[in-house]
Amino acid sequence: MDSLMPREDRGGPAQPLLLAQGLRKHFPVPGGLLGRSRKVVRAVDDLSLSVAKGETLGVVGESGCGKSTVARLLIRLIKPDKGTMVLDGDPVDEPHGITVNELRRQVQMVFQDSYASLNPRLTIAETLAFAPRAHGLPASEARARVRDLLDKVGLDPASYAERYPHELSGGQRQRVNIARALALRPRLIILDEAVSALDKSVEAQVLNMLVDLKTELGLTYIFISHDLNVVQYLSDRVLVMYLGKIVELGSVEAIYGNPQHPYTRALLSARPSMDPRRRTKEAPIQGDPPNPIDPPSGCRFRTRCPFAEDVCARVEPPLADTGAQAVACHMRVVGSGHSKAAAP
Amino acid sequence: MSDLLQVRDLHVKFVTPDRTVNAVNGVSFDVKRGETLGILGESGSGKSVTLRSILRLHPEHRTRWGGSIKLEGDEILTMGRSALSDLRGQRVAMIFQEPATAFDPVFTIGHQIAETVRRHTGKGEADSWKRARELLEMVRIPSPAQRLKAYPHEMSGGMRQRAMIALALSCNPALLLADEPTTALDATVQIQVLLLIRELQREFNVGVIFVTHDIGVAVEVSDRIGVMYAGKIVELAPVEQMVDAPRHPYSRGLLASTVHDGMRGQRLEAIPGAPPDLAEVPTGCSFAPRCKFVQPSCVARPPDLREVGGSHLVRCVLAGAVEAGVAA
Ligand SMILES: Nc1ncnc2c1ncn2[C@@H]1O[C@H](COP(=O)(O)OP(=O)(O)OP(=O)(O)O)[C@@H](O)[C@H]1O
Ligand SMILES: Nc1ncnc2c1ncn2[C@@H]1O[C@H](COP(=O)(O)OP(=O)(O)O)[C@@H](O)[C@H]1O
Ligand code: SF4
Ligand code: SF4
Ligand SMILES: [Mg+2]
Ligand SMILES: [Mg+2]
Numbered sequence: 001m002d003s004l005m006p007r008e009d010r011g012g013p014a015q016p017l018l019l020a021q022g023l024r025k026h027f028p029v030p031g032g033l034l035g036r037s038r039k040v041v042r043a044v045d046d047l048s049l050s051v052a053k054g055e056t057l058g059v060v061g062e063s064g065c066g067k068s069t070v071a072r073l074l075i076r077l078i079k080p081d082k083g084t085m086v087l088d089g090d091p092v093d094e095p096h097g098i099t100v101n102e103l104r105r106q107v108q109m110v111f112q113d114s115y116a117s118l119n120p121r122l123t124i125a126e127t128l129a130f131a132p133r134a135h136g137l138p139a140s141e142a143r144a145r146v147r148d149l150l151d152k153v154g155l156d157p158a159s160y161a162e163r164y165p166h167e168l169s170g171g172q173r174q175r176v177n178i179a180r181a182l183a184l185r186p187r188l189i190i191l192d193e194a195v196s197a198l199d200k201s202v203e204a205q206v207l208n209m210l211v212d213l214k215t216e217l218g219l220t221y222i223f224i225s226h227d228l229n230v231v232q233y234l235s236d237r238v239l240v241m242y243l244g245k246i247v248e249l250g251s252v253e254a255i256y257g258n259p260q261h262p263y264t265r266a267l268l269s270a271r272p273s274m275d276p277r278r279r280t281k282e283a284p285i286q287g288d289p290p291n292p293i294d295p296p297s298g299c300r301f302r303t304r305c306p307f308a309e310d311v312c313a314r315v316e317p318p319l320a321d322t323g324a325q326a327v328a329c330h331m332r333v334v335g336s337g338h339s340k341a342a343a344p
Numbered sequence: 345m346s347d348l349l350q351v352r353d354l355h356v357k358f359v360t361p362d363r364t365v366n367a368v369n370g371v372s373f374d375v376k377r378g379e380t381l382g383i384l385g386e387s388g389s390g391k392s393v394t395l396r397s398i399l400r401l402h403p404e405h406r407t408r409w410g411g412s413i414k415l416e417g418d419e420i421l422t423m424g425r426s427a428l429s430d431l432r433g434q435r436v437a438m439i440f441q442e443p444a445t446a447f448d449p450v451f452t453i454g455h456q457i458a459e460t461v462r463r464h465t466g467k468g469e470a471d472s473w474k475r476a477r478e479l480l481e482m483v484r485i486p487s488p489a490q491r492l493k494a495y496p497h498e499m500s501g502g503m504r505q506r507a508m509i510a511l512a513l514s515c516n517p518a519l520l521l522a523d524e525p526t527t528a529l530d531a532t533v534q535i536q537v538l539l540l541i542r543e544l545q546r547e548f549n550v551g552v553i554f555v556t557h558d559i560g561v562a563v564e565v566s567d568r569i570g571v572m573y574a575g576k577i578v579e580l581a582p583v584e585q586m587v588d589a590p591r592h593p594y595s596r597g598l599l600a601s602t603v604h605d606g607m608r609g610q611r612l613e614a615i616p617g618a619p620p621d622l623a624e625v626p627t628g629c630s631f632a633p634r635c636k637f638v639q640p641s642c643v644a645r646p647p648d649l650r651e652v653g654g655s656h657l658v659r660c661v662l663a664g665a666v667e668a669g670v671a672a
Contacts, residue, residue: 062530169618170387199386199557204601204614211611226531229603233612252608270535272560274604276583279564283536287486288500304532 007106007187009053011089016050017188017220018107023047023073023083025066029293041292043069045244046082051188056214056221058235058252060228060267062289066244067224071192074222075107076100088187105135108181112193114173118165124150124176125161131183149179152216154209171202175209182217190222195230207234228271232256240264243292243300250325260327263301299330311337348416348551349375349398349519355410356393356402356575366622367393369575369630370411372649377518380545380552382566382583384559384598388619390575391555395521398553399432415519434464437512438521441528443504446511447496453480453507454492457514464515479510482547483540502533509540513548520545522554526561538564559602563587568655571595574620574630577649581656591658594631629660637662 024047026040044066051057059067072078074085076093084091087106091097111117118127128149129142137145147157153175165173174194181189191210195203207230214221225231231238238255240248240263248261259265266284273279285304290296299317302308311330315337319328330336335344356368368390375381385391396402398413400420413420415435423431440446447456457476461467467475473492480488483506496504505525512520522541526534542565545552554565562569563583570580571592579592590596600613617634620626628643629635635642641661649659 062532171618200559200598201386201601201615202618204603204612205616207603208612208614227603228531229605229607232605233603233608256605266532270531272535272538272558272564274560274563274587276563276587280535280539283532283539285532286536288502288533289530 007088007185009088013053015053015089016086017053017088018051018074019086020050020074021048021084021086023070023085024081025069025073025078026081039293042244042295043292044073044080047244047246049239049246049249051220051222052237054218054220055236056223056234058231058238059222059224059241060226060231060238061241062267063226064289064292065241066292067226067241068192069244070241071109071190071222071224074190075104075109077109105184106186107188107190108184108186109190109192110174110177110181110194112196114170114177114197115165117177118173120165123162123164124155124168127165127176128180128183131180135184145183149182152182152213153179154205155179169202171198171206174198174206178206178209178213182213185217186219188220188222190224192224193226194223196225196227203230210234228268240267243289243295245300245328246319246326247301247328248325249319254324258324260322260325260332261301261329262305262307262331266304299328307331307338307340309338347374348377349553350414351394351398351411352413353411354394354397354413355408356390356397357408357410358402359406359408364623366625367575368397369626370646371572371575371577372411373570373577373580375519375551375553377551378546378549379567380542380554380565382562382569383553383555383572383577384557384562384569385572386557386598386619388622389572391557391572392523393575394572395438395523395553395555398519398521399436399438400428434515435517436519436521437515437517438523439505439508439512439525441524443501443508444496446508447504449496452493452495453499454494457492457507457511460511460514475514476510479514480507482513482544483507483510484536485510501529502537505529505533505537506540509537509544513544513550516548517550519551519553522552524556525554527556527558534561535564541565559599560604571598574626575622576626576630576646576659577657578631578659579657580649582654585654585656591652591656591663592631592660593635593637593662597634 023044025044026042029039029041061067073080087098087103092103093100125146128146132142132145146161150157150160155175195206198206223234232252235252238252239246242263248264259268269284287304290303296303298314299312302312317328317330317333319326320333322332330338331340334342352372354368354371358365358367371394383391409421454476457479458472461475462472477488477492480491485491485503485506526537529537556562566583568582569586570577573594579595590599597615601615615634620630626646628645629647632638632642647659647661649657650663652658652663
């Protein structure tokens with residue numbers, strides 16, 4: 001029954017809940033001679049992050065920049081080509097660490113497509129009881145847990161437990177997915193575009209619920225979204241990705257109040273205005289994001305960056321700490337050779 | 345200025361053996377040349393059905409129509425086949441969320457645009473290609489001469505969307521229908537395409553109906569905004585009035601529940617519940633089950649769309665009084 005108890009905090013509040021070091025995932029591109037090709041999609045490249053206990057880490061970036069790949073790597077739905085992970089002090093999938101199964105119990109995920117995530121032939125109660133039963137919870141206790149989970153996500157057990165997924169609205173299905181993620185009492189929940197398919201009025205209901213659940217259950221979130229407003233609303237810290245790389249990482253105040261990377265700035269000013277008297281006059285950057293199969297050399301943003309110089313094509317900018325946030329741009333690296341960088 | 349398009353009491357019902365959907369239940373609005381009307385609403389509220397009605401794109405055998413749609417005085421709902429094909433090819437153009445629906449994957453972009461130009465203007469081969477190139481330039485596609493030779497799948501999402509706009513404008517339409525054309529695009533690309541549509545609309549002096557579920561997008565492009573709920577326009581107002589002083593409880597709720605800058609830490613004002621099933625014809629206000637101001641007169645019969653001043657229309661028994669109620 002041990003696996004059904006909420007996991008104890010181990011290293012104390014200062015020890016990160018999750019640490020990832022140098023994660024890399026390249027996908028081979030199908031095609032080429034004899035169906036074999038050397039080309040790869042560089043979906044995630046040497047990415048490191050840490051998630052503090054009790055925080056919400058927001059992840060933003062345009063489609064294809066690698067957000068979902070990061071999420072799938074973090075719960076090991078896919079195996080990284082390179083890189084290590086540590087969960088509350090325990091290395092993952094290493095001799096003296098914890099197993100992938102244990103990781104997946106403590107870290108759960110909710111996806112964008114609420115329908116595809118549920119088995120259409122199981123009732124909501126069966127879906128929610130599945131993992132606890134598989135972990136050995138007796139049937140009567142599993143039933144009680146199902147009721148409790150439905151209560152937690154604001155669905156009346158009496159009217160929803162015996163329904164099938166197609167009998168629910170998108171918002172209700174997403175509540176069920178969140179309930180299922182909670183079923184094994186995880187510590188970290190990764191929400192990958194979890195509210196993106198919902199209508200605004202329903203999105204607000206689910207966001208309120210996520211805030212409540214986090215406090216009530218002491219959860220930690222990684223909240224992935226292309227919607228900058230929602231990420232700002234929910235996150236404590238924000239990570240900005242571009243073509244498989246982190247370009248900026250910092251507190252929500254720093255990222256939204258004083259963005260340093262040219263891409264972060266462009267992304268923020270590309271948000272449609274909510275004020276008809278102050279409509280957007282000019283698009284902050286031109287063109288589309290390049291193909292991640294052959295990302296530009298040096299700084300991957302240079303083909304769209306208004307400040308690009310020679311050094312940007314030659315050298316990849318490191319993610320450098322600037323105080324309030326970490327930024328990967330030569331303009332912020334002392335002595336980088338960029339005309340706007342401080343001299344060494 | 346005379347109206348380009350007049351929609352009056354439009355009803356659209358889909359009837360199949362196992363179910364009836366009352367998708368549009370009495371929609372009325374006008375669009376002038378050179379004006380953009382934004383239609384804002386949540387999934388299933390009837391935005392696309394309304395838009396597609398203007399081209400009569402619904403399956404004829406199971407669609408029941410009511411009301412009237414007039415383009416420059418010509419009734420669309422009873423139009424004969426040749427007038428209809430004229431309407432679709434020349435007078436009204438449409439752009440979609442997914443450009444794949446507009447292009448044939450086996451022909452180059454240039455071929456498809458030139459072909460449309462040729463059909464509509466009778467221009468020769470060389471002139472049609474020249475026009476196609478101009479159109480790509482106009483939608484700011486870099487190296488247009490080369491791009492003419494590209495196949496749809498060889499272009500990025502943003503480029504394909506621009507090419508689709510070029511195709512739509514190639515017949516010089518009087519009215520452009522846009523159904524969430526930027527929803528699938530990335531943020532930095534979406535804003536480019538929105539600005540492009542805004543500019544071209546002025547340049548071509550075309551009337552635009554722009555359907556979206558995103559308030560910010562509607563604010564960027566619209567002169568007026570109509571808010572749809574359960575197959576009806578519940579509020580129609582100039583964009584400033586809609587944003588500053590929405591009157592209908594649903595519009596107010598929609599604006600309040602949309603997360604934007606500076607809401608961090610506040611509890612969101614969500615609208616409880618979900619939109620109604622469209623199987624029944626509404627007998628009262630469709631929003632009543634979710635409305636905190638509901639009263640007996642709301643469910644007695646469907647409220648009318650009433651003018652509350654300055655071309656601001658609201659479909660609510662409390663129209664005008666709601667603000668007082670909220671302030672209290
Ligand atoms: N051909 C059809 N046959 C039957 N029902 C239909 C048909 N087309 C649309 N509907 C129904 O009509 C209603 C309104 O649909 P519509 O596509 O206009 O919604 P919408 O406002 O565009 O929503 P979204 O934001 O999801 O695109 C929905 O209930 C839809 O399922
Ligand atoms: N299983 C896969 N096989 C091949 N390419 C993939 C696979 N999964 C993701 N990719 C590619 O990796 C890149 C990053 O994808 P993803 O992480 O889904 O981006 P995001 O979630 O930020 O939109 C994209 O170019 C995508 O097409
Ligand atoms: S490194 Fe160069 S190209 Fe990259 S963001 Fe900074 S200035 Fe622009
Ligand atoms: S008519 Fe009544 S129920 Fe409908 S929106 Fe107005 S107050 Fe609410
Ligand atoms: Mg994704
Ligand atoms: Mg639609």
